[in-house]
Amino acid sequence: MKRMIIAFIIHFLLLMFVSSNVLAQDERPNIKCEAYIVMEEGSGRVLYEKNADKLMYPASLTKVATAIYAIENGNLEDMVTVSERARNADGTRVYLEVGEKVPLKKLVQGLLINSGNDAGVAIAEHIDGSVENYANHLNLYLKEIGLEDTHFKNPHGLFDPDHVTTAKDLAKITQYAMKNAEFRTIFGTEELKWDGQAWDTTLFTHHKLMRERPYEGVTGGKTGFVDEAGNTLITTANRDGMSVIVVVLKGPSSTIAYSDTVELLDSAFTQYKLIEIPEGKEYVQNDFTYITNNTYAFPIADGEKMYENITEDGTLEITIGNQDFIATIPILNDSVEVSQSLPTVKASQSQPEEAETSTKMINIIIGLILALTVTCVVFIKRKRGDGSSAS
Incomplete structure (x- = not known):
């Protein structure tokens, strides 16, 4: 009986692991191109x-x-x-x-x-x-x-x-x-x-x-x-x-x-x-005033929050809610230009709604696995307790 229960648990966990992997693979849009x-x-x-x-x-x-x-x-x-x-x-x-x-x-x-x-x-x-x-x-x-x-x-x-x-x-x-x-x-x-x-013809795209x-x-x-x-x-x-x-x-x-x-x-x-940072926006850092010299726009996903931070060396860094760095942009320091470079941008790791749904499903499945495992362990212990008192 004990072996049957253990085998059932292992089999169930394997099935859930496979299901979780399938869900994880579907975290991005269902794209078939390589x-x-x-x-x-x-x-x-x-x-x-x-x-x-x-x-x-x-x-x-x-x-x-x-x-x-x-x-x-x-x-x-x-x-x-x-x-x-x-x-x-x-x-x-x-x-x-x-x-x-x-x-x-x-x-x-x-x-x-x-x-x-x-x-x-x-x-x-x-x-x-x-x-x-x-x-x-x-x-x-x-x-x-x-x-x-x-x-x-x-x-x-x-x-x-x-x-x-x-x-x-x-x-x-x-x-x-x-x-x-x-x-x-x-x-x-x-x-x-x-x-x-x-x-002699008309070309069509x-x-x-x-x-x-x-x-x-x-x-x-x-x-x-x-x-x-x-x-x-x-x-x-x-x-x-x-x-x-x-x-x-x-x-x-x-x-x-x-x-x-x-x-x-x-x-x-x-x-x-798009979220914009307007031209002429001022930031104060270490008693210096920094001013954006253009209008910059960044794509932000639903649920993301954008943070603007002036570093010690006077660079404006843009991060998203999970603190992934996405850009630095040119600014002026007391009307003296600090950087001539265009914004540098890092790839987003954000996912569409399908991804968020899949992640939630995985968390629910993991919770169910843990609950079932605890239940089975308690059941086995009780069986062991019953066996020792009967002897």
């Missing part, structure tokens, strides 16, 4: 992430980097002569012809809106002389921006085993690019009349949340697919003044990549709101 990240654009705070630092294949999301590189390193009014290598690029094209002369800006538009691989090769050759030189220069450019784990071999994202990046780096380059008005306009273009030497399945607040996007990368997607959106960047990588299907993106957008806009 990697994802949601970043608030203004502050850079990471709201949700999974495998965000894992090296992966981006497919045509590469073109975000190519576009901003071309905008910042070329003259958009330049006329680009199309080479045979560009003309013969594999995959999606805008059907450029050898010797055709096309404005650089038009190539960037064809690159982002219609995902033209031929446009990407033409851009690379025009700016750096060859695709190989372009790749070397682009990688240096991306490191200067702050991308740590990206190594690109081409301007379009066609598969190469050494052409890799991460969800986090893709969010960073998108955040950087969105500060450029020219990029932002092209990235958000839904359709464009295309009058080419071999192709491939991003379905911008056109076919419009999502409220979407401001831009880029799609990608090669067999090795699966379905990849970058989406930018704004609601109530809060802009977010969503990157999903290696989606099992296009439908899943979009549904995951919508779920992450819904979670971000439901769970977070």
Whole structure:
């Protein structure tokens, strides 16, 4: 009898342990893509992430980097002569012809809106002389921006085993690019009349949340697919003044990549709101007055509380309720600027409501396990007591 009771307890505890682990794995939104990240654009705070630092294949999301590189390193009014290598690029094209002369800006538009691989090769050759030189220069450019784990071999994202990046780096380059008005306009273009030497048509963005399945607040996007990368997607959106960047990588299907993106957008806009620190706000520390020299906004989740603290060296630090450091911002000391740096931001560990519910469930289960264990122990002791008196 005692062995049966002990065996029952062990079996029950194992079942509860497995159940607890399943719940713990569901603490973030039910996302099926292998990697994802949601970043608030203004502050850079990471709201949700999974495998965000894992090296992966981006497919045509590469073109975000190519576009901003071309905008910042070329003259958009330049006329680009199309080479045979560009003309013969594999995959999606805008059907450029050898010797055709096309404005650089038009190539960037064809690159982002219609995902033209031929446009990407033409851009690379025009700016750096060859695709190989372009790749070397682009990688240096991306490191200067702050991308740590990206190594690109081409301007379009066609598969190469050494052409890799991460969800986090893709969010960073998108955040950087969105500060450029020219990029932002092209990235958000839904359709464009295309009058080419071999192709006269209207280009429509491939991003379905911008056109076919419009999502409220979407401001831009880029799609990608090669067999090795699966379905990849970058989406930018704004609601109530809060802009977010969503990157999903290696989606099992296009439908899943979009549904995951919508779920992450819904979670971000439901769970977070912007809290502002206004320009000219004063803080006193050690008889010095410190003043913010701009207005700064940070996304705060429901239930979080933001704390502002001036350190001994006169730096304004922003923390959230659990005391996770999220940012430092420039301030002035008696009208003398202390820091010129932009806010530096740490990723949030906050979770949506599903996570909080799962955590509560785990706590309840643990409590039930403890109660049952105590009951069984008392029962066994009583049985032992009954046995000793009977003898």
